[in-house]
Amino acid sequence: MDLLADVSNQQNSEPGSQISHLALDIGGSLIKLVYFSRNNVSRRDDDEQKSRKESLGVLQSDTSQPVLEGRLHFAKFETSKINDCLDFIHSKKLRLGGFRDHAAASSDKIFIKATGGGAYKFADLFKEKLEISLDKEDEMNCLVTGANFLLKAVHQEAFTYLDGQKEFVQIDHNDLYPYLLVNIGSGVSMIKVDGDGKFERVSGTNLGGGTFWGLGRLLTKCKNFDELLELSHQGNNRVIDMLVGDIYGGTDYAKVGLSATTIASSFGKAISDNKELEEYKPEDISRSLLRMISNNIGQISYLNALRFGLKRIFFAGFFIRGHAYTMDTISVAVHFWSKGEAKAMFLRHEGFLGALGAFMSYEKQSLDGLMVHKIMQRFPISVSSAGDKIYCSLNSDWNLNDDSIQCSVYGT
Ligand SMILES: Nc1ncnc2c1ncn2[C@@H]1O[C@H](COP(=O)(O)OP(=O)(O)OP(=O)(O)O)[C@@H](O)[C@H]1O
Numbered sequence: 453m454d455l456l457a458d459v460s461n462q463q464n465s466e467p468g469s470q471i472s473h474l475a476l477d478i479g480g481s482l483i484k485l486v487y488f489s490r491n492n493v494s495r496r497d498d499d500e501q502k503s504r505k506e507s508l509g510v511l512q513s514d515t516s517q518p519v520l521e522g523r524l525h526f527a528k529f530e531t532s533k534i535n536d537c538l539d540f541i542h543s544k545k546l547r548l549g550g551f552r553d554h555a556a557a558s559s560d561k562i563f564i565k566a567t568g569g570g571a572y573k574f575a576d577l578f579k580e581k582l583e584i585s586l587d588k589e590d591e592m593n594c595l596v597t598g599a600n601f602l603l604k605a606v607h608q609e610a611f612t613y614l615d616g617q618k619e620f621v622q623i624d625h626n627d628l629y630p631y632l633l634v635n636i637g638s639g640v641s642m643i644k645v646d647g648d649g650k651f652e653r654v655s656g657t658n659l660g661g662g663t664f665w666g667l668g669r670l671l672t673k674c675k676n677f678d679e680l681l682e683l684s685h686q687g688n689n690r691v692i693d694m695l696v697g698d699i700y701g702g703t704d705y706a707k708v709g710l711s712a713t714t715i716a717s718s719f720g721k722a723i724s725d726n727k728e729l730e731e732y733k734p735e736d737i738s739r740s741l742l743r744m745i746s747n748n749i750g751q752i753s754y755l756n757a758l759r760f761g762l763k764r765i766f767f768a769g770f771f772i773r774g775h776a777y778t779m780d781t782i783s784v785a786v787h788f789w790s791k792g793e794a795k796a797m798f799l800r801h802e803g804f805l806g807a808l809g810a811f812m813s814y815e816k817q818s819l820d821g822l823m824v825h826k827i828m829q830r831f832p833i834s835v836s837s838a839g840d841k842i843y844c845s846l847n848s849d850w851n852l853n854d855d856s857i858q859c860s861v862y863g864t
């Protein structure tokens with residue numbers, strides 16, 4: 453099996469770099485891409501590498517030399533604009549990140565790892581437009597692989613968010629499992645994770661990110677997702693939501709633990725307001741909608757955690773978008789229903805779990821003659837069983853936008 457980048461000297465759009473290992477996650481709303489572009493390492497760069505290695509905290513006794521350096525890139529496209537994605541792959545020559553399977557009947561075929569429903573739906577399109585065959589990886593398996601990798605390999609990956617306070621969670625590798633992974637994409641999957649490759653999709657809900665964006669677009673005329681999310685900042689959900697206090701004449705229903713400000717019925721005020729849609733502010737609609745979806749997901753997640761006795765729930769998926777109000781609502785729902793027993797946690801690289809999982813599935817294939825068994829940030833990882841390591845240093849905020857991280861590969 454050859455990685456195309458190993459056998460080709462073709463240029464790509466970044467001078468001095470070569471693409472290897474492109475992986476795709478083609479979902480109902482978004483296509484996510486992860487790819488590695490490497491720079492050739494020359495002797496001249498030795499000093500720079502040494503200082504980088506030191507800054508990454510590689511042990512002084514580790515005398516290994518960097519074998520290659522490069523960047524791990526992340527990009528996303530709306531699935532409805534798949535042609536933009538195909539153009540991107542073409543223009544950046546990302547197809548070089550595929551591989552040829554010599555064991556297969558026609559060894560001239562180029563394969564790219566792909567997951568998500570679109571790996572099936574758009575397989576013919578990729579063949580027709582880019583002459584690429586998609587090597588399909590199971591979506592849930594990729595999500596779990598991506599989540600386990602991030603939780604184990606990336607420092608300050610998981611955090612809690614409550615009352616506007618973000619707090620990073622120290623992950624104990626020996627005490628990570630079991631946990632509930634809630635991936636909020638177009639729809640929502642809830643997966644009980646018991647170990648590496650050990651998981652079960654225990655539940656899901658069709659009220660997910662697609663519902664928020666779809667209903668929000670119809671009700672507010674917003675043109676893009678971020679605009680809708682932005683609107684929710686300025687909105688007041690109490691204008692449309694019917695609160696316990698609205699029903700109980702301003703008082704709590706204390707006997708069953710419901711405060712006057714608890715939402716009794718999302719959008720319930722619209723029943724009796726006698727107002728037309730145009731009379732509601734789009735920002736109030738957006739806020740109510742965001743609260744409704746987030747609350748519901750938080751509640752179902754908690755119920756599933758309860759069902760299996762899980763204390764930790766990790767939320768991921770591009771719906772979250774690192775958005776304060778979304779995370780706060782989910783956290784409050786989990787806290788409220790579990791009476792503080794269960795903990796909602798979020799992942800900095802929320803949207804790329806599936807794509808990273810597909811990317812990791814290349815790991816048994818050669819990269820520059822090496823076997824790459826782990827991609828890891830310096831922190832706080834043990835030596836990989838195969839010996840070869842990639843250290844990644846993260847730049848500060850790449851979870852929110854398309855970005856890349858610096859990686860160095862050190863053979864041992
Ligand atoms: N720029 C954007 N355009 C569209 N949706 C966005 C955008 N940014 C965030 N979202 C939200 O993220 C959701 C998609 O998340 P994600 O990419 O994790 O799922 P998906 O893989 O497309 O869906 P599924 O796994 O259900 O097939 C959208 O439904 C929307 O709520």
Ligand SMILES: CC(C)(CO)[C@@H](O)C(=O)NCCC(=O)O
Pocket residue numbers: 479480568569591637638639640641655656657658
């Ligand atoms: C169908 C998938 C798995 C596609 O990613 C996702 O959109 C989802 O989990 N939807 C929810 C389906 C349900 O369990 O009701």
